Amino acid sequence: xxxxxxxxxxxxxxxxxxxxxxxxxxxxxxxxxxxxxxxxxxxxxxxxxxxxxxxxxxxxxxxxxxxxxxxxxxxxxxxxxxxxxxxxxxxxxxxxxxxxxxxxxxxxxxxxxxxxxxxxxxxxxxxxxxxxxxxxxxxxxxxxxxxxxxxxxxxxxxxxxxx
Ligand SMILES: [Zn+2]
Numbered sequence: 001x002x003x004x005x006x007x008x009x010x011x012x013x014x015x016x017x018x019x020x021x022x023x024x025x026x027x028x029x030x031x032x033x034x035x036x037x038x039x040x041x042x043x044x045x046x047x048x049x050x051x052x053x054x055x056x057x058x059x060x061x062x063x064x065x066x067x068x069x070x071x072x073x074x075x076x077x078x079x080x081x082x083x084x085x086x087x088x089x090x091x092x093x094x095x096x097x098x099x100x101x102x103x104x105x106x107x108x109x110x111x112x113x114x115x116x117x118x119x120x121x122x123x124x125x126x127x128x129x130x131x132x133x134x135x136x137x138x139x140x141x142x143x144x145x146x147x148x149x150x151x152x153x154x155x156x157x158x159x160x161x162x163x
Pocket of ligand 1: 001047048057061
């Protein structure tokens, strides 16, 4: 996807995640959306810096790079939520476009892709971006509301059985 697609994805994702995390539809929801939107959008723009520095879809499009953005706030105490933007950039490239990304770069240069998606230049790229974003928000809500409570309940049951 191009920059326009990644910004659209990041902004819509921030609205969706903010609404899922703070579903009170009041000022707290707006605050959560705002809190997510700037770092997530900056993160979503970061990987394509490799169009100018390094190899595109490789240098900043890999899991070791994502791990750095996940670890950064733990170690330095800043850049929280930027990893969400980096992760959603990878997802949109893999799911939404016809070219993959080098997930294991610099260990492997092979690019991984899903057999779906459309060319970046397609007139339907906004539609695909919105669909992918909807799937991301739905998956996040499903995990938060169904998988996580079920896992918590299961671990409580296990803890009750095992003294
Ligand atoms: Zn990209």
